[in-house]
Each structure stands twice: as structure tokens, then as C-alpha cells.
Amino acid sequence: MAYEEVKVKKPLSLILLPILSVLTFFVVWELMVQLDVVPKTMLAAPTQVGSLFVTKLSDPNPDGATIFIHAWVSAQEAFIGYLLALGIGLPLGLFMGWFGVVRGIARPLFELIRPIPPIAWIPLTIFWFGIGLGGKVFIIWLGGVVPCVINAFVGVRMTNPTLIQMARTYGASDWQIFKTLCVPSALPMVFGALQIALACCWTNLVGAELLAADQGLGYLITMGRRLALPDLVVLGMVSVGLAGAAIGVLIDYVERRLLAGIRR
Amino acid sequence: MQVAALKPDTKQVKIEVKNLTKRFGDLLVLNRINFHVAQGEFLAIVGPTGCGKTTFLNCLSKLIPTSEGNIFIDGEVADPKRHNISFVFQEPTCLPWRTVRQNVAYGMQIKGFPAAKINERVDFMLDLVGLTETQSLYPNQVSASMVQRITVARAFAVDPDLLLMDEPYGQLDVKLRYYLEDELVKLWQTLKSTVIFVTHNIEEAVYVAERILVLSNKPTNIKAEVNVDLPRPRSLIDPDFVAIRKHVTELIRWW
Structure with a gap:
């Protein structure tokens, strides 16, 4: 009987506290603006942002596009950059983990380029690509490719050495060991990379759009600054946050479905 | 079932280990080991703790290179890519x-x-x-x-031309061990593979093997060779079995 009672009852306070804290945050924010504690030129109240959001659903003024178009442009850029980061970063990391030659060639370069924040590349990318899609995809790709390489690399390095010995005694070639042992061993880390890389891509997207864009959520924030419209700035920030959270939930869902199939 | 003692001189030699020596820097681990294994023989290797059994197996399976000497399968230098070598690890x-x-x-x-x-x-x-x-x-x-x-x-x-086993049942409890040892003998009798079985459990060695090599302390050499000429299935309390087990135990204990 002693082991039967595993019903975990969440105390009411634990359910209420998060709701209360969020509510308090918005109420204080609203009051600070409404009571002129903070000047209206410096911050927009949540209610203003909300009404602007409803307006921006259909009105392209003053920044040239509806919020949906901004979000769509940003999402496109983020996903192209993300997919390219996966397509190049994961194989590179996997090969670097197992093949000494690839590691010898790619590692020093990678370690040199890695510490440079992707945003530092923006001026160069403007020279190279202008302010179109290409430049932003490049910045986003730079941000996403690093965690892909690192995670895939570490995943391969974590392959159980006894398994490699076992394969060696059967006379396995390096390629056979890579294919049948290293890649499957690295999969959990690779799935981790999917999530980390997407977060990196999304963050860099805003950075890229702040400086070089004519559409997108980051551009919306820049326009808000130029036109001195704090509500537009906050709307851009909130949209980025919400979209990022939504993507996180989506990836989490996909990953859980896929890992269920792997059944480790 | 009665299995006659398979002495190397009466059966075709399958595995030949000549002058096997392994040094790690100045440390001599394996010192000029010579022995051979007949086609289809079940050989057990026992030795005191830390006598270099793992190094010995790693050399035999070609996982690490030998310092001197070599292992020959059918007269050729063993090569995992050409010969069928299998290794059952402890883990x-x-x-x-x-x-x-x-x-x-x-x-x-x-x-x-x-x-x-x-x-x-x-x-x-x-x-x-x-x-x-x-x-x-x-x-x-x-x-x-x-x-x-x-x-x-x-x-x-x-x-496999050569099946190496490194205490495969070392981590299992006694009952399962007996069961799996019987199964191993059955597999060997059915498939007629050549087996080298390393263990520190003397009873296990006497139970499964046809011949036992007893290793010395480092630098490791073959201290003695014991033929186990007992009918199968073997009984752990058969006086002959106990005699051999005690003999091997003495060999390991005193040097």
C-alpha cells in the first residue's frame, strides 16, 4: 500500500503563481505607461501594442507590409538558412568526428571562424549579396551551422570504443564503422543540434534584418525606431518572441515523434 | 557424449602463435609465447589477475600490433580483413x-x-x-x-577461423553461467569452431575446455598446459573434474 500513493497533487499556489506573475508584469507595464512614469515616446503600453497588432493584420502602413508578410518573409529566410546549416553542418561534423583527415583540414578553420559572431559578417554580406534574401540566409546559416558541427562531432566522438573494437575484429573498414556505428551513436546529439541550431538561426535572423532588409520582423523593429514609434518596436519584438516559442514547441513535438521511432 | 582428447599432434594445426612478445615502452607484458591450437579445438586460458590476459587477446585479435612474433591462421599471418576472427567481449x-x-x-x-x-x-x-x-x-x-x-x-x-572469448560470462550470476556454458559447448560441438576462451574462473575453464593453458605472472609466459580429458556433459563433482580443477588452482597459486 505504501507504494500505491504516487498521485502528485500540485499545490494551488504553484498553479496560480505563474499566472499571477505574468499578469502583474503586464499590469505594471500598462500602469507605468498610462501614469506617465515612463514617457510615451519611450515605451508603448501592452494595450497599444495589442490594438496595433490588430491594425497591422490588414494595414501595410507605415512600414510597407502587413505583419503576416513580415513574419512570412522572416520564416522563409530562417528556414532556408536552417536547412542549409543542417545539410552542411551535420555531415561536416560527423566526418570530422571519425575521419582524421577531415578533422585535420576543417577543425583549424572552423575554430578560427567560430568565435566571430555572425552579426559581424553583416557588412561583408551586404557587399556580397546586397540586402536581398542571399545575405540574410548567409548570416542565418553561419549562426546555425556552428551548433550542427559541434553536436555531430561530439556525438561521433562519444561512440562506445568497445563497439569499434568489436567491428574491427570482424575486419570492418573505416567507412563501415562510420556508417554502422558512429552515425547511429551520434543521432541523439544530432537531434539536440536540430533544436539548438533553429534557436540560433532565429536569433541571427533578427540581427541580420536589423541592418539589411526591406521586409521581415527585424525590419519592423528597425522601422519603429526610425519612425519613433515605440508601439511598432514592441510589436516586432513580441512577434519575434511568439514565433520563436511556437517554433520551439513544433521542434519539440517533431523530435519526440522521431526519437520514439529510434527506441534506444 | 564422449569427446576424445584432441592433441595438436593428432589433428591439423589451425592457429599457430610464434614468439608472441608485447612491450609497452620498457614494460614487457608478453614474453615469447608459443603455442598452437588444433582445428576445432576448445582451448581455455587462465592466469592470475593482472597477468596480461587482455593484452594477450588484443594481440591475438590483431587489435593492437605485436612487438615481436605473430599469430598465424592456416600458416598465414592473421588479418581480420581476410580471416574470420570473432571476439566476444566481456562487456x-x-x-x-x-x-x-x-x-x-x-x-x-x-x-x-x-x-x-x-x-x-x-x-x-x-x-x-x-x-x-x-x-x-x-x-x-x-x-x-x-x-x-x-x-x-x-x-x-x-x-570463424578463430573465436576469441574474453570472460564472456564474467558479469552474470552463477546459475545463468552454468546454463550459458552448456549452451556454448553445444554451439561449439555443432559448429566445430576453433575457440580460445579466456577466463579467471578455473571451474569454468575445466568445464568447457579440452585443453587449458595456464599463464604466469608478468612478463607473461605459458606456465603449464593441462589436458582436460573428461567426458561430456561434465559433472562439477566428478572426482576427476575436481582433481583437474585443484591442479590448475595450484598452478595459479604457487610460482
């Missing part, structure tokens, strides 16, 4: 992302056996070790003894 080496069936097939796939032959052979091996019903499960879904049976089946499946 479980099942691939967690493969089913029981795919695990048994792994060695044959590495060796490039044709798919039809692999299928047929896997069916045969699964039946022999009693894993047919669990063949589509993953290693983390079966018991520890089954996991070791998977690796043993995988090792026998490639029809």
Missing part, C-alpha cells in the same frame, strides 16, 4: 539501435555475406541459441543473459 557489445536479429547479422554484413545467406544463417543461429521469439526486440528489451547470447550468436555466425 555487452550489442548495438542498441539494432534488433536482436539485426545484431546477430552484423558480423556477416561487415564481412559482406550475400543477403540470402545471412538470412538463412541468422535463422539457424537464432534457433540454436533460443532467440527466435525475441528476434524483433531491441537489446534493452531483453535480459542480460540474452544480450550475451546475442553476441555469442553473432560471433559464431560468421563461421
